[in-house]
Amino acid sequence: xxxxxxxxxxxxxxxxxxxxxxxxxxxxxxxxxxxxxxxxxxxxxxxxxxxxxxxxxxxxxxxxxxxxxxxxxxxxxxxxxxxxxxxxxxxxxxxxxxxxxxxxxxxxxxxxxxxxxxxxxxxxxxxxxxxxxxxxxxxxxxxxxxxxxxxxxxxxxxxxxxxxxxxxxxxxxxxxxxxxxxxxxxxxxxxxxxxxxxxxxxxxxxxxxxxxxxxxxxxxxxxxxxxxxxxxxxxxxxxxxxxxxxxxxxxxxxxxxxxxxxxxxxxxxxxxxxxxxxxx
Amino acid sequence: xxxxxxxxxxxxxxxxxxxxxxxxxxxxxxxxxxxxxxxxxxxxxxxxxxxxxxxxxxxxxxxxxxxxxxxxxxxxxxxxxxxxxxxxxxxxxxxxxxxxxxxxxxxxxxxxxxxxxxxxxxxxxxxxxxxxxxxxxxxxxxxxxxxxxxxxxxxxxxxxxxxxxxxxxxxxxxxxxxxxxxxxxxxxxxxxxxxxxxxxxxxxxxxxxxxxxxxxxxxxxxxxxxxxxxxxxxxxxxxxxxxxxxxxxxxxxxxxxxxxxxxxxxxxxxxxxxxxxxxxxxxxxxxxxxxxxxxxxxxxxxxxxxx
Numbered sequence: 261x262x263x264x265x266x267x268x269x270x271x272x273x274x275x276x277x278x279x280x281x282x283x284x285x286x287x288x289x290x291x292x293x294x295x296x297x298x299x300x301x302x303x304x305x306x307x308x309x310x311x312x313x314x315x316x317x318x319x320x321x322x323x324x325x326x327x328x329x330x331x332x333x334x335x336x337x338x339x340x341x342x343x344x345x346x347x348x349x350x351x352x353x354x355x356x357x358x359x360x361x362x363x364x365x366x367x368x369x370x371x372x373x374x375x376x377x378x379x380x381x382x383x384x385x386x387x388x389x390x391x392x393x394x395x396x397x398x399x400x401x402x403x404x405x406x407x408x409x410x411x412x413x414x415x416x417x418x419x420x421x422x423x424x425x426x427x428x429x430x431x432x433x434x435x436x437x438x439x440x441x442x443x444x445x446x447x448x449x450x451x452x453x454x455x456x457x458x459x460x461x462x463x464x465x466x467x468x469x470x471x472x473x474x475x476x477x478x479x480x481x482x483x484x485x486x487x488x489x490x491x492x493x494x495x496x497x498x499x500x501x502x503x504x505x506x507x508x509x510x511x512x513x514x515x516x517x518x519x520x521x522x523x524x525x526x527x528x529x530x531x532x533x534x535x536x537x538x539x540x
Numbered sequence: 541x542x543x544x545x546x547x548x549x550x551x552x553x554x555x556x557x558x559x560x561x562x563x564x565x566x567x568x569x570x571x572x573x574x575x576x577x578x579x580x581x582x583x584x585x586x587x588x589x590x591x592x593x594x595x596x597x598x599x600x601x602x603x604x605x606x607x608x609x610x611x612x613x614x615x616x617x618x619x620x621x622x623x624x625x626x627x628x629x630x631x632x633x634x635x636x637x638x639x640x641x642x643x644x645x646x647x648x649x650x651x652x653x654x655x656x657x658x659x660x661x662x663x664x665x666x667x668x669x670x671x672x673x674x675x676x677x678x679x680x681x682x683x684x685x686x687x688x689x690x691x692x693x694x695x696x697x698x699x700x701x702x703x704x705x706x707x708x709x710x711x712x713x714x715x716x717x718x719x720x721x722x723x724x725x726x727x728x729x730x731x732x733x734x735x736x737x738x739x740x741x742x743x744x745x746x747x748x749x750x751x752x753x754x755x756x757x758x759x760x761x762x763x764x765x766x767x768x769x770x771x772x773x774x775x776x777x778x779x780x781x782x783x784x785x786x787x788x789x790x791x792x793x794x795x796x797x798x799x800x801x802x803x804x805x806x807x808x809x810x811x812x813x814x815x816x817x818x819x820x821x822x823x824x825x826x827x828x829x830x831x832x833x834x835x836x837x838x839x840x841x842x843x844x845x846x847x
Contacts, residue, residue: 295768308672312796315596316607317673320636320737328608332594412720412741414674492769498827 263338263345264367266463267438268301270374271428272350272407273384275445277495277504278479279374280348282456285475287344287465294484295494301348304334304362305408305417313337319414326418327356335364344369344463350407351420353431361437368438370462376445377538378425378525379513387506390499393521400425401528426532444536446510452476481505542578544569549639550647550654550698551710551755558623558631560639561734562744564713564751575619575646577638582612582624591800598801603645610634613642618649636737639714644696644793648801653699653810654793657761659692659709660684662843666709666756668697669839670791671764676825676835679722680764682745683836686726691716691747692756696793699758699814707814708755716745725832760846761820762839763787767827774835776823776842784820785811819846 268283270276277294280301284292287300303309310318310326313333318326338345345366355361378400385396399405403424408417422428432440441462448455453472460467484505488496496504513522526539533539546569547554553570554560556577586604589597595606603615611634614622621642625634647654657668658681667689669677678694685691693712701707715733720741723732733744763779779787788811792798798807821842825835 307674311673314594315605315641315794315797316637317640319673320640320740320742321608322739325608325610329594336594410740412724413722414719416674494768496770498770498829 262335262366263341263343264369265338265363266344266346266369267363267371268346268348268374269353269371269432270350271376271378271381271422271425273381273388274374274376275443275448276348276350276374278484279372279443279448280346281479281484282452282475283346283459283463285478286456286460286467286471287463289466289471289474291478294487295491301346302337303417304330304337304347304349305351305420307416307418309333309337310418318418319410323419324357328358330418331356331358331360331362331364334362335366338363338366349420350422352423352428353435353437354421363438371432371438371440372459372462373429373432373440373442374445375429375442375536377510377513378529378533379517379522379538380445380510381425382521382525383513383516384506387502388497388500388504390497390501393517397521397524400525403427424528426529429532429536442536449510546570546573548711548713548753549575549643550652550693550696550712551700552698558634558638561632561635562715562717562736563639564715566713575621577621577623580622580624582614582622584612590802593800596797598645598797601649603642603649603797603801605637605641605645607637610637613638615642615645615649618646618651621646633737640695641794641797645797645801647696647698647793648798648803651803651806653701653707653807653814655697655699655761655788655791656695656793656795657697657791658694659697659756659758661690661692661752661756663847664756665759666692667760667762667843668709668758669762669764670788675764675766676832677764678716678718679726679832680835680839682716682718682722682726682728683832684839685716685748686728687836687840690749690752692752699810700755701810701813705813705816707758707817709758710755711751711753713751713753716747717742718745719743721829725829758814758818760843761788761791761814761818762842763791763820763822765822765824767824770827772824772826774823774825774831774838776821776838779820779822781815781820784815787822788814788820 284300310333313336382396386393405422407420408415409419456472457467488505493504542557544555545559546566547563552574554575555569555573586597597604601617605613611623611625657670658677659668698710699707717736731745736742
């Protein structure tokens with residue numbers, strides 16, 4: 261029987277790892293190893309999975325050829341499990357040229373959409389990618405933006421269309437195909453318990469005060485920083501200039517962005533930022 | 541009259557209607573080629589298929605593969621591949637898929653032991669470099685070859701056992717295939733040949749040592765793995781047979797296809813036979829690409845210490 265997909269979707273650097281760890285802590289009722297998140301959270305954009313299921317070396321396929329197969333590959337991944345199937349991704353929600361959404365015909369239980377102030381995203385993305393804030397702002401503002409476009413070297417993930425930040429947010433929050441629970445990073449940072457309680461309800465798992473507090477305690481930022489220092493973190497890219505768990509604060513952009521940088525983001529994404537409480 | 545091109549691929553004589561880029565042709569066509577490749581009509585499905593996937597199906601002796609927007613492939617009896625290209629697709633776009641999954645299926649139909657490996661030879665002993673796609677097998681293979689090792693194979697190693705069950709890697713006339721970044725890192729820009737596929741920055745590179753036409757005894761297998769965290773130095777360790785057996789099963793070419801074709805028991809036997817005659821190592825390479833020199837040195841030291 262096909263599993264029911266639980267999506268965790270987000271624009272990059274919007275708190276996806278933290279949320280994945282919180283959910284892993286909840287569903288295992290333990291302090292889950294953040295270097296083993298891939299055992300729970302599967303990646304529909306993994307080239308290894310795509311190749312395993314399609315039997316093709318997808319590094320030799322062009323973008324539209326990969327897009328033709330992605331929905332049915334994701335569907336097969338969901339069929340490989342029963343119960344909740346946990347997928348995380350950065351793709352903007354889209355319907356592919358063959359008329360199918362990313363999940364194909366596989367049922368979706370819920371999509372958790374993580375949203376973060378794009379000004380904080382710009383700062384975090386710069387440290388993560390080892391590039392300047394100006395470059396990440398260009399990225400955030402680029403409607404044709406992709407992740408993992410394959411050019412001169414092998415990419416372990418297939419390309420993912422993310423578009424600009426506003427498009428990404430709208431693609432998930434305005435679509436009618438799958439139910440969405442919107443989670444603002446800033447709300448999770450300030451008052452996590454009510455959010456986690458609702459998450460647990462959606463997942464059909466234990467949501468007592470004790471369970472929620474334990475899941476939170478095991479994912480405290482200072483604890484994650486210690487663990488990264490001791491064991492490293494597999495998600496930290498080679499080009500990153502800072503630890504993965506670097507700051508985690510909400511609103512730290514105020515200490516970093518110049519006025520011009522701030523305006524570049526706010527002008528481009530004004531409507532979406534107002535809608536979700538990042539601008540008056 | 542159809543023009544046929546002749547090749548030696550994984551030790552098999554091949555006659556192909558499609559010109560295979562990146563493969564050195566043989567001077568003459570065998571009177572009875574072991575593998576024939578033609579263009580023609582390919583069924584849309586396989587009635588009575590024993591297994592199906594999103595773009596493939598198979599029976600005991602046939603395999604059907606659809607590569608989106610490129611072609612359909614029908615592989616049968618371990619001896620024939622029929623290709624039906626999509627309209628306006630040129631032959632060059634078909635070749636990478638023909639020489640990988642389609643050929644891999646044919647070799648599995650023949651019951652062969654095929655590893656997803658690049659292979660070099662040192663002092664007339666073959667070393668197979670295995671690992672996931674993108675781990676750096678081809679890059680390490682090319683680096684060793686340009687340091688004086690002989691090039692045997694790039695992506696696929698067919699292994700046969702003689703009467704004493706000694707394993708050998710069979711000759712193959714395919715060239716190195718490297719991504720542009722690796723070509724630049726190795727200083728091989730001047731040797732860059734045609735792209736493996738148009739609009740993909742992966743290229744054929746003719747081997748310095750020329751094409752090998754004989755089989756070479758296999759003595760060593762090195763499994764490549766990527767370090768899980770940054771700033772780790774390369775390290776290598778010999779694997780116990782039990783550990784090697786489990787890992788090598790994943791290094792079979794298209795392991796999922798082999799399982800669906802019902803080859804698990806046979807491959808178990810073949811791998812067990814292999815492990816009686818080869819040393820298997822796990823080489824953990826750093827995440828950082830600028831550590832390639834250290835990885836090559838470590839591989840060379842290990843291979844040369846074995847004698």
